[in-house]
Amino acid sequence: MISHRQLFFRHVGQTSQAPLALEIVKAEGIYMFDEKGKKYIDLVSGVSVNNIGHRHPKVVKAVKDQVDKYMHLMVYGEYIQSPQVKYAELLTKQLPEKLNSVYFVNSGSEAVEGAMKLAKRHTGRYEIIAFKNAYHGSTHGALSLMNDENLTQAFRPLVPGISFLDFNDISQLNKITEKTAGVIIEAIQAEGGILPAEYDFMQALKKRCNETGSLLIIDEIQTGFGRTGKLFAFEHYDIVPDIIAIAKGMGGGMPVGAFVSDAEIMNKLTYNPMLGHITTFGGHPVSAAAALASLEVILDENLISEADRKGKIYVDALQNHPKVKSVRGKGLFLAFELEGEGSVEKVINKGVELGFISDAFLFDNSRFRIAPPLNITNDEISETVELVKRALDIL
Numbered sequence: 001m002i003s004h005r006q007l008f009f010r011h012v013g014q015t016s017q018a019p020l021a022l023e024i025v026k027a028e029g030i031y032m033f034d035e036k037g038k039k040y041i042d043l044v045s046g047v048s049v050n051n052i053g054h055r056h057p058k059v060v061k062a063v064k065d066q067v068d069k070y071m072h073l074m075v076y077g078e079y080i081q082s083p084q085v086k087y088a089e090l091l092t093k094q095l096p097e098k099l100n101s102v103y104f105v106n107s108g109s110e111a112v113e114g115a116m117k118l119a120k121r122h123t124g125r126y127e128i129i130a131f132k133n134a135y136h137g138s139t140h141g142a143l144s145l146m147n148d149e150n151l152t153q154a155f156r157p158l159v160p161g162i163s164f165l166d167f168n169d170i171s172q173l174n175k176i177t178e179k180t181a182g183v184i185i186e187a188i189q190a191e192g193g194i195l196p197a198e199y200d201f202m203q204a205l206k207k208r209c210n211e212t213g214s215l216l217i218i219d220e221i222q223t224g225f226g227r228t229g230k231l232f233a234f235e236h237y238d239i240v241p242d243i244i245a246i247a248k249g250m251g252g253g254m255p256v257g258a259f260v261s262d263a264e265i266m267n268k269l270t271y272n273p274m275l276g277h278i279t280t281f282g283g284h285p286v287s288a289a290a291a292l293a294s295l296e297v298i299l300d301e302n303l304i305s306e307a308d309r310k311g312k313i314y315v316d317a318l319q320n321h322p323k324v325k326s327v328r329g330k331g332l333f334l335a336f337e338l339e340g341e342g343s344v345e346k347v348i349n350k351g352v353e354l355g356f357i358s359d360a361f362l363f364d365n366s367r368f369r370i371a372p373p374l375n376i377t378n379d380e381i382s383e384t385v386e387l388v389k390r391a392l393d394i395l
Helices: 004-011 057-067 082-093 108-123 149-155 170-175 199-212 233-237 263-270 285-300 303-318 343-354 378-392
Strands: 024-028 031-034 039-042 101-105 127-131 162-165 180-185 215-219 243-246 257-261 324-330 333-338 367-370
Touching: 039 378, 057 285, 082 101, 082 285, 101 108, 101 263, 108 127, 108 180, 108 215, 108 243, 108 257, 108 263, 162 170, 170 199, 180 199, 199 215, 199 233, 257 263, 285 303, 303 324, 303 333, 303 378, 333 343, 343 367, 343 378
Parallel strands: 127 162, 127 180, 180 215, 215 243
Antiparallel strands: 024 031, 031 039, 101 257, 243 257, 324 333, 333 367
16 A cells, blocks of 8 residues: 555655655644654744644634634635634734734735735835845745745746845945835844844834835744744834734634735725735635634733743753854744754754754754744743753764
């Protein structure tokens, strides 16, 4: 009989020549289990998706309850659907007044695509400015926001009118002009090795966007929903963006994304032309119900305020290990820099052997990621710290 592993490599499209290829048959809380019963601790939350762990009971109940009512009804935006309405109301209550309109999509890449279009439509301009070592997705428009030739050259020509600045360099902000439709940035660069923006830089960036009439788009896809000790990372900087892009931790494990702006801006997508942005499955009612339950859990269980304390436990326990050069990040969004070429790969591989999952970064091969579910317990943190130390000890 042909195994799942053989069928996986034969029929499932691959993203690399050497996928991890764990066959997971069950997941619960911070744990995943393979077909042989081996337990793995998810120390990356499915890359910032499972912020409240795998299969949180309130999310599972919300999904089941919604399936019993209805699933897909009609292309997004035509019908009033309770899960979407309730979610948009609860989310916007947590946001600044000018972030009051939610456009639902299916993923982070789609949220970025929608944000790019909205900035162009609102300003009547075409130039978009992004930052080096940022990752905003792999669809054609989102890929065009990446400056890494190794990842983009095979897909050229890309979307025109995109320029790149150095992250945290205030001196380059004068390149934002009256020709700039939007500036897209991660307040904490995720794939750049969890590199936070400097406070003064973000203040100056917002000021420059205001001066030029350019829309400030903040990508909160990995940093959102309590991951950094705030509901969204932009809150660390005392600014209000014009648009935010969200996904990943939004759905409690279900696929959903959105871009959020002011209704006066968002409504530009409804005319000249009508259907300025459209999606069939955006805000699918089952995913929206899961997202609502997930946000309620994050708020009701005070997971945001606990992220800093829990993150500090990891930092305090691991920063003095002889193989750790430095630690950076915020909350439970941490990157540990290691000594020695190939050290990150060794630690990640040893982690799989020991029963925990970590991850590397696209644009920084000297650091590995620790970003567990926000509801990880103190005992579970202690367990994972010891496992990580054992992995580090092999170096």
